Amino acid sequence: MIIFVCIKQVPGVSEVKIDPKTNTLVREGVLSIINPNDRNALELALILKEKYKPEVIALSMGPPQAEEVLREALAMGVDKCFLLSDRAFAGADTLATSHTLALAIKKVINEADPDEKYLIICGAQAIDGDTGQVPPELAEELRIPQITYVQNIELSEDKIVVERKFRATEIVVIETKLPALISVLIDINKPRYPSMAGIMKAYDNANVVYLDSNALNADNSKIGLNGSMTEVKKIFFPERKVNPIMLEGSTEDIAKKLCQYLKDDKIF
Numbered sequence: 001m002i003i004f005v006c007i008k009q010v011p012g013v014s015e016v017k018i019d020p021k022t023n024t025l026v027r028e029g030v031l032s033i034i035n036p037n038d039r040n041a042l043e044l045a046l047i048l049k050e051k052y053k054p055e056v057i058a059l060s061m062g063p064p065q066a067e068e069v070l071r072e073a074l075a076m077g078v079d080k081c082f083l084l085s086d087r088a089f090a091g092a093d094t095l096a097t098s099h100t101l102a103l104a105i106k107k108v109i110n111e112a113d114p115d116e117k118y119l120i121i122c123g124a125q126a127i128d129g130d131t132g133q134v135p136p137e138l139a140e141e142l143r144i145p146q147i148t149y150v151q152n153i154e155l156s157e158d159k160i161v162v163e164r165k166f167r168a169t170e171i172v173v174i175e176t177k178l179p180a181l182i183s184v185l186i187d188i189n190k191p192r193y194p195s196m197a198g199i200m201k202a203y204d205n206a207n208v209v210y211l212d213s214n215a216l217n218a219d220n221s222k223i224g225l226n227g228s229m230t231e232v233k234k235i236f237f238p239e240r241k242v243n244p245i246m247l248e249g250s251t252e253d254i255a256k257k258l259c260q261y262l263k264d265d266k267i268f
């Protein structure tokens, strides 16, 4: 059994600069982190590893600096990492990203054993692109079942039984055969910190395997910008029309001023 965890490197700041010419994020000089939801996906895979002993493989598509997040995944305890990196993958929308991730998963499975059972765990959303489309599109590419917003999971040889969040308060229990894909939210678990031994192992003798478009036998019309059906026309920060007002003084003064503002604005 193999568990794949898809992790994306994202800017670790709430306000990023946008290149007005290319409509892409300026990543230079910006701290990059593992997408927060993907840390939960990693944690879940590692909990399942302790209980069921599958091989855990982390995958990321991104530029060479995405190796950092894969090293962090190795330090947390994953067995192997693949970085899908090639200039031809650049500018990918969610469709081209899912296609590329699917090619890598098929390659690993075919080289292991085409009948190998596998589970893919994704974060529900990335904090930069924030579309939440990659997990469902990846499942469709691979023609496997998908269950989103998973809260709890039991794994066996050929199936999973999961509890899925449904609306605000309800939980639905779903069973499906493997292979399958699940996506998780941030409240499913508390991701572990890498141990010192894990960090040493991740940087000393564990390799991140790079796969380019040739290694994936990719069709150039289906990857990167060429394979993208969508184009980001413009990204901008909405203009702030109202300036914040700072209320100062004692609590009583602030309460009085606030009431006056609310009256003046006819809020009550």
Ligand SMILES: Cc1cc2nc3c(=O)[nH]c(=O)nc-3n(C[C@H](O)[C@H](O)[C@H](O)COP(=O)(O)OP(=O)(O)OC[C@H]3O[C@@H](n4cnc5c(N)ncnc54)[C@H](O)[C@@H]3O)c2cc1C
Pocket: 006, 007, 008, 009, 025, 035, 037, 038, 041, 059, 060, 061, 062, 092, 093, 094, 095, 097, 101, 121, 122, 123, 124, 125, 126, 127, 128, 129, 130, 131, 132, 133, 134, 135, 230, 232, 235
């Ligand atoms: C500001 C901004 C706006 C964008 N708008 C659009 C848009 O409208 N339409 C569009 O098609 N694309 C858009 N993109 C591009 C989009 O971010 C990329 O295609 C990206 O590779 C995946 O989309 P996402 O960030 O929305 O991921 P999501 O679908 O939100 O990510 C969910 C999960 O999928 C997995 N995952 C996602 N990307 C990767 C990866 N590269 N490697 C490994 N696992 C991954 C992770 O597990 C992640 O938690 C935008 C990008 C930015 C920065």
